Amino acid sequence: MARAITWEASRRFCDRAKISMERICPELRIERLWTSTAYLSLRRLPAFVLGVLRLIASRARGNAVAWIQYVNLPDLIYVLLAKALGYETVVTPHLGLNWKSQRNSTLRTISRLILSRADRIALLSQTQESEISLPSNVQRSLIRTFLPPEVLEPISVPANTDKSELPSGELRLIHASRLSVAKGTFLMLDVCARLQAAGVTFSAQIVGSADEETRISLRESIEEKNLSEHVSLLGWATPEQLMGQLRNADVLVHLSQVDSYPLIVLEALASGTLPLALDLAGARSMISDYDGFLVSRLQPVEDAVTHLTTCTLADIRSRAAAHAGQVRADFAWPTAATLLLESLQPTRSPT
DSSP states (O other): OEEEEOSHHHHHHHHHHHHHHHHHOTTOOOEEEEOOOTTOOTTTHHHHHHHHHHHHHHHHTTOOEEEEEESSGGGGHHHHHHHHHTOEEEEEEOOOTTSHHHHSHHHHHHHHHHHTTSSEEEESOTTHHHHSOOOTTSEEEEOOOOOOHHHHSOOSSTTTTOOTTSOTTOEEEEEESSOSTTTTHHHHHHHHHHHHHTTOOEEEEEESOOOHHHHHHHHHHHHHTTOTTTEEEOOOOOHHHHHHHHHTOSEEEEOOSSOSSOHHHHHHHHTTOEEEEESOHHHHHHHHHSOOEEEOSSSHHHHHHHHHHHSOHHHHHHHHHHHHHHHHHHTOHHHHHHHHHHHTSOOSOOO
């Protein structure tokens, strides 16, 4: 089986998928092939051509299935190429409603036409059916994402997420992402400002990488809103550090406008932290399955503050702890790997 990977997020996803599949099926041969389609340009064309040559060579070595990660439209070139080479072709989309390939009607049509050539589409979430323009003639299957191993490890404290040692009256918030306007980072500060004005005792951590311009803007906004005593602007965190930060928080504030399937919401739930997210399909599905708060896209700050000021801290912590173990069980790697292997089984009769 050959597979093509295009960007950092799906790189981690595919690394974990490879490890987990090899654990339950040691005889399986898996090759990682890089598409090099991100920000495709003349300067990047040689790397793209090299990826094409590697896919051809992989077919010559007898690999039969191409599992292609669809992040941007050029990735679909590999669908056509894989089909021409005789691969059984399975595509997993890593995109949603707000992506350019879906917002633009011409690109959406092109996407659907090329996807119609695939043998199967393996969806990360059932909600992608309503977000992505998918062809009706292609078989579907539902797989699961592969959460970081750190978040799936048993937590060595009572009740999995015991927060009894935290200040009893302090609401602890966290925002973790690539820091930007689209990811809801500045909305997080607006929420904090409103909580401060309402007299709520809270602290907040903002975790993630950002370009220098964004980081400067965030520092300035924190100063302007007089939030320095409440908000800590942290940098990038290792997976281990992030899991520790999530486990010590009460609520994840994730007001991203672009995440079709926000893994951080699942990571928070698995860590015993209640998510508060913008009402987009992926987050809505996760919170419906487990627990959390949804806020409208029209007034996210107002809705967030309402949730956080009408629920008691004890209730928030109790609700979060109730679902952590179930999330870790549902997304255990062996379970996810089994579903994926089933999706990668041939759909065509051998010739």
